[in-house]
Structure formats: structure tokens, C-alpha cells
Amino acid sequence: MTKTAVRACLSILVLAGFTSPAWAGELIVVGGIPLDFILFALTLLGVALFHNHTLYVGLTGMVTIALYKLIFTGFKTGDGFQGLSLHLQHEWVVLANLFCLLMGFALLSRHFEKSHIPVVLPKYLPNDWKGGFVLLVMVFVLSSFLDNIAAALIGGAMAHQLFKSKVHVGYLAAIVAASNAGGSGSVVGDTTTTMMWIDGVSPLNVFHAYVAAAVALCITAYFGAKQQHAYSPMIKHAHESTRVDTARVGIVALILIFAIVTNVVINVKFNHLADLFPFIGVGVWVAILLSVPVRRPDWEVLPDTFKGSVFLLSLVTCASMMPVEKLPPASAMAALTLGFVSAVFDNIPLTALALKQGGYDWGGLAYAVGFGGSMIWFGSSAGVALSNMFPEAKSVANWLRHGWHVALAYVVGFFVLQATLGWNPEAPHKSAPAAAVELPAVQESGAAQ
Numbered sequence: 001m002t003k004t005a006v007r008a009c010l011s012i013l014v015l016a017g018f019t020s021p022a023w024a025g026e027l028i029v030v031g032g033i034p035l036d037f038i039l040f041a042l043t044l045l046g047v048a049l050f051h052n053h054t055l056y057v058g059l060t061g062m063v064t065i066a067l068y069k070l071i072f073t074g075f076k077t078g079d080g081f082q083g084l085s086l087h088l089q090h091e092w093v094v095l096a097n098l099f100c101l102l103m104g105f106a107l108l109s110r111h112f113e114k115s116h117i118p119v120v121l122p123k124y125l126p127n128d129w130k131g132g133f134v135l136l137v138m139v140f141v142l143s144s145f146l147d148n149i150a151a152a153l154i155g156g157a158m159a160h161q162l163f164k165s166k167v168h169v170g171y172l173a174a175i176v177a178a179s180n181a182g183g184s185g186s187v188v189g190d191t192t193t194t195m196m197w198i199d200g201v202s203p204l205n206v207f208h209a210y211v212a213a214a215v216a217l218c219i220t221a222y223f224g225a226k227q228q229h230a231y232s233p234m235i236k237h238a239h240e241s242t243r244v245d246t247a248r249v250g251i252v253a254l255i256l257i258f259a260i261v262t263n264v265v266i267n268v269k270f271n272h273l274a275d276l277f278p279f280i281g282v283g284v285w286v287a288i289l290l291s292v293p294v295r296r297p298d299w300e301v302l303p304d305t306f307k308g309s310v311f312l313l314s315l316v317t318c319a320s321m322m323p324v325e326k327l328p329p330a331s332a333m334a335a336l337t338l339g340f341v342s343a344v345f346d347n348i349p350l351t352a353l354a355l356k357q358g359g360y361d362w363g364g365l366a367y368a369v370g371f372g373g374s375m376i377w378f379g380s381s382a383g384v385a386l387s388n389m390f391p392e393a394k395s396v397a398n399w400l401r402h403g404w405h406v407a408l409a410y411v412v413g414f415f416v417l418q419a420t421l422g423w424n425p426e427a428p429h430k431s432a433p434a435a436a437v438e439l440p441a442v443q444e445s446g447a448a449q
Contacts, residue, residue, distance in 0.1 A: 014160035022070055027073060029325060032162055034172040036074065037072070039065050040318050042342050043170035045377060047315075048396035054415050055307050065318050075321065078326035081126070087171040091320050094348065095262040100281025101149055101259075102312065102385050106305040108255050109153035109389065111296040115248035118161035125162075131234045131389045132171065134226035140174045140217050143182025144189045146256055147263075152179040156355055156389045159228075166232035173403025174224025177374035181217050184370035185210035185294040185363065188264065193366050199202050199355045201362045201426070216371055216413030251291040258287035308388035312381060319345055330359035336414055339372030345378040347372070361424045366419060374406050380381065441446075 028035040047054050057211025069075055070084060077086035112118070125131035135158060143151035155175040159167045165302060183189030186209050187197035193206050262283030266274050273279070322345075328334045338350055347369040354360055354369075373380030377387050377399045387393040400407075 002207050019127060023146040034323055035068065035112045037190045038321060038323050039068060043315075043318060051395045054394060055311045055314075056433045058311045058318075061313040062318050065321055066377065073323075076323075079399055087321070089150035090275075091177045091317065093275055095316065096278035097281040098316065098381060099309050100285055101147065102309040102388075103302060103305055104379065104402065105147070105150050105153050105385060106256065106301050106388065107250055107288055107297040107299075108284075109157045110301055110418045111248045111255075111295065112154050112252050114159040114295075114298075115162060115245045115252065116242050116389065117244055117249065118158040119242045120244060121158060122162060125234065129225040129229035130232070131162070132228045135162070136174055136217065136221040139175055139178040140182035140213075140367065143179040145260070146189070147191055147259055148179040148382045149260070149385045150182040150256060150379070151182060152176055152386045153389065155179065156286060160389070162234050162244070163228060163232045164235060167390060168224075168228045168231040168402065169393055169395075169398050170402035171224045171228035171231075172386060173374065173377075173399055174220045174297055174404050176377070176386055177220045177224075177371065177381060177384045177403075177406045177409065178217055179190055179234065180371050180374045180380055181213035181367075184213045184367045188260065189365070190370050192347055192369055194263065195348070196355065196366065197350050201355075205362045205426060206366050208363040208417070209370070211420060212364070212367040212413035212417035213371060214413075215365075215416045216409035219354055219409035219412060220374075224403075245295075250424060251287075251295055254291060255284055258283045263376060303308065305388050308384055312378065312384040315378060318350075330354070330357060332361070332364065334370045335365045336359065336411075339368035339410060340375070341377040342372035347380075358427070359425050362426060363421075364414070364423060367417065371410055373402075375410065376400070 006155045030038060039061065043057065043065075046057040046061065050057055054211050065082065074080070075087045077090065091147065112267065121135075121168060124132065125134050138158075139155035142154060152175055153303045154304075155178065156167075156172070159171065159175065163171075180190070185193075185201045187193045187206055195207075196206055197203060214315035259280060263279045266279045291297075328337070338354070342350060350369055351365075354365055374383065376396055377393050383393075394398065
């Protein structure tokens with residue numbers, strides 16, 4: 001292509017960005033599915049097929065969808081570059097918080113690994129596969145009061161030491177599932193449940209998600225621990241003279257305290273500021289920088305973590321541009337479907353739309369959109385963060401083949417919840433919901449948590 005042709009194409013794109021075509025704002029539908037979803041589905045297919053080039057696939061998909069919306073449909077916030085600018089202004093805090101947390105918690109996991117706690121832990125864990133099972137229970141408990149990214153990375157750091165750096169993909173899927181399950185019933189354990197709390201949902205109306213989460217944990221932890229024990233048993237009676245580095249333990253605690261306190265203070269006490277600045281992510285980095293004189297962080301892990309973080313942000317950005325304006329009518333089956341959607345579609349906008357719609361059983365929805373993201377490695381931020389530590393996990397085929405027990409656990413846990421407590425929808429706590437419509441395209445595709 002000549003330079004003149006390139007300049008002409010760029011001129012057309014720039015002109016399209018500043019002017020609204022006659023068809024702007026109208027969805028282009030192919031076979032009943034908006035073209036936005038088809039482009040996103042092709043991006044996700046590219047991630048699945050070219051898992052060694054996920055960053056470039058994600059960025060290509062993001063740019064393609066953004067150009068399509070610039071030229072044809074516009075954004076929810078307006079047409080052209082003005083609409084794109086307003087859209088990014090609306091999303092930048094979520095993206096910045098997520099980026100800071102992914103980068104910061106990578107350093108946290110290395111501090112935890114070098115504290116030698118994972119080395120001495122085998123002395124206190126059961127023998128054979130039951131040791132791996134208990135480790136997953138520990139991740140579940142940690143995630144109930146920590147961010148699920150931190151819980152997953154701590155679990156990954158322990159597994160890296162305990163299993164001689166040979167961690168089965170099925171066990172990695174179980175770690176992600178345990179971290180997402182642990183946060184599903186706690187309003188401080190996951191971004192989606194915190195959103196519910198801020199929006200006026202009582203923490204008690206989310207807590208019963210643990211009925212489903214506990215069942216799901218038992219299933220995936222059993223099969224995952226069995227897989228891991230057959231692949232690489234836990235080291236026992238090794239490094240018995242190793243001492244714990246209490247300074248690094250203190251640094252880990254400091255980072256987590258800053259994350260939790262900032263989350264609670266900003267999102268609960270000053271939630272009007274939450275959309276203005278990435279306080280939570282910055283709080284984590286303040287703690288990291290304060291700890292530098294005590295122990296040097298492993299800055300060397302950041303380049304690879306950066307690539308994985310940018311990949312996740314590209315998928316979250318793609319998801320934010322999808323025209324998901326309505327959800328199906330609130331019901332148990334709708335919540336179950338949203339769980340599968342959450343495996344590949346960002347659960348934050350899904351939760352926001354459900355809160356706007358109202359009429360859900362919030363515990364059932366929290367479990368669905370929280371645990372559902374564990375079914376694919378990029379379906380949750382915890383999965384993406386852990387895959388940065390274990391690159392062999394970046395394969396949808398391997399994740400589904402070896403982590404099959406996660407999908408089984410999700411379905412069994414959901415139906416146990418329905419059989420025991422039933423579906424208990426809350427009356428809309430905000431405004432009346434808009435008329436709901438079916439979205440077959442959304443039910444067939446999905447996103448990164």
C-alpha cells in the first residue's frame with residue numbers, strides 16, 4: 001500500500017471520528033446478532049487459538065472494535081472521538097485500578113514466596129492429595145476478606161514451592177476457582193459483591209452465596225488435588241530448618257491492609273470519589289514503595305506481568321464497548337446463564353446492569369458471576385494474574401480439558417443452592433427496571449472478570 005493510500009485511509013478514519021455518518025447509532029445485525037458481539041467473539045476465538053500471542057490478539061480486537069464503533073455505531077456516550085473520549089473517561093478508573101492491582105500483587109506474591117512460608121507449610125499440611133485440598137481451602141478463606149487476585153497469587157506462590165514448580169493446569173484452575181468462590185459471599189472479597197454493597201444490597205443478602213460456593217469448592221478441590229498429586233506430589237520433610245522471613249510477611253500484610261482499608265474507606269465512606277481516581281490501586285503501590293527500604297521487591301517480574309495485565313485490560317475494554325443495554329428477565333435460569341457468560345465477558349458491567357434492573361437473588365447472582373469466571377483462564381482477573389505466573393495455563397483447550405471439574409462444580413453448586421434455599425429475589429432497591437429483552441448473542445458469548 002502506498003503512502004498516499006495510507007494517508008487517505010487515515011484521513012477517512014479521522015473524518016469518521018469527528019463527523020457522524022448517517023447510519024451512526026444504528027446497530028449492524030448479522031443473523032440476529034449485533035456485529036459488536038461477533039467481533040468480540042472473533043477476538044476471544046483468536047485468544048483461544050493463538051494463546052502464545054494473546055497480547056497482540058487482544059489489542060487487535062480492541063482496536064478493531066473501537067474503529068468499528070467510531071465509523072458505524074458510535075458509543076453509549078456519543079459518536080466519534082468525542083464519544084470514545086467520554087467512554088474512556090468513564091472506564092479509566094476501573095482499568096487503572098485493575099492494572100495497579102495486577103502489577104502490585106505480582107510483587108506481593110514474590111514477597112510471600114520469599115518469606116519461606118510456602119517452604120515450611122508442608123509440615124502443617126496433611127499427606128498425599130489431602131494437602132493440596134487443604135491448600136485450596138486456605139485460598140478460599142483468604143479470598144473471603146482479600147481481593148481474589150491476591151488470594152490466587154498467594155495460592156500460586158505456595159503451590160510453586162510445594163509442588164517443585166510443577167503445577168498441573170487442573171490444579172491452577174482449582175486455585176482460581178477457590179479464590180473466586182471465596183469472594184462470592186463477601187462484600188469485601190470481590191469487586192462485584194462490593195458493587196452490590198455500595199448500591200444498597202445488604203451484606204446478609206449476599207452471604208448465602210457461600211452455600212453454593214462451599215459445594216463448588218469441595219468438588220473442584222477434590223479433583224484438582226487428585227490431579228496435582230498424580231502429576232507432582234507435595235514435598236514433605238524438606239527444608240525443615242528453614243526460618244520464616246518475618247519482614248517479608250510484614251510487607252505482605254502491609255500491602256493487603258492498604259488494599260482492604262482503601263477499598264472499604266473509599267467505596268463505603270466516600271463512594272462519590274470512587275469514580276474519580278484509582279485509589280485502591282494507588283494505595284497498594286504506596287504500601288509497596290514504603291516497604292522498599294525493608295526488602296527489595298522483585299522488579300524483574302514486572303515486564304512479563306505488564307504484558308499479561310495489558311492483555312486483560314484490552315479484553316475488559318472490549319467488553320465495556322459491547323451494546324449490552326438490557327438483560328433477560330431476572331430469574332434463576334438467567335443468573336445461571338450469566339455465570340457461563342461471565343467466563344468470557346467482564347462480570348463488572350454484567351453486575352452493574354443487574355443492579356440497575358433489580359429483582360435478583362443477590363447471593364445467587366454473586367455466586368454465578370463470581371465463580372463462573374473460573375471456567376476459562378481469562379474469565380477472571382485472578383485467572384489472568386495466575387497465568388502470568390504459570391504461562392502454561394494460557395490455553396483455553398488445556399484449561400477446559402484439565403479444569404473440567406470447575407464447570408461441573410459451578411452447575412452442581414448452583415443447583416444445590418436452589419434446592420436448599422431456593423430463588424429469593426429482592427424487590428428492585430433503586431428505580432423500576434426497564435423492559436427486558438432476550439439477548440441470545442450475550443448468552444452465547446461472554447468475558448474477562
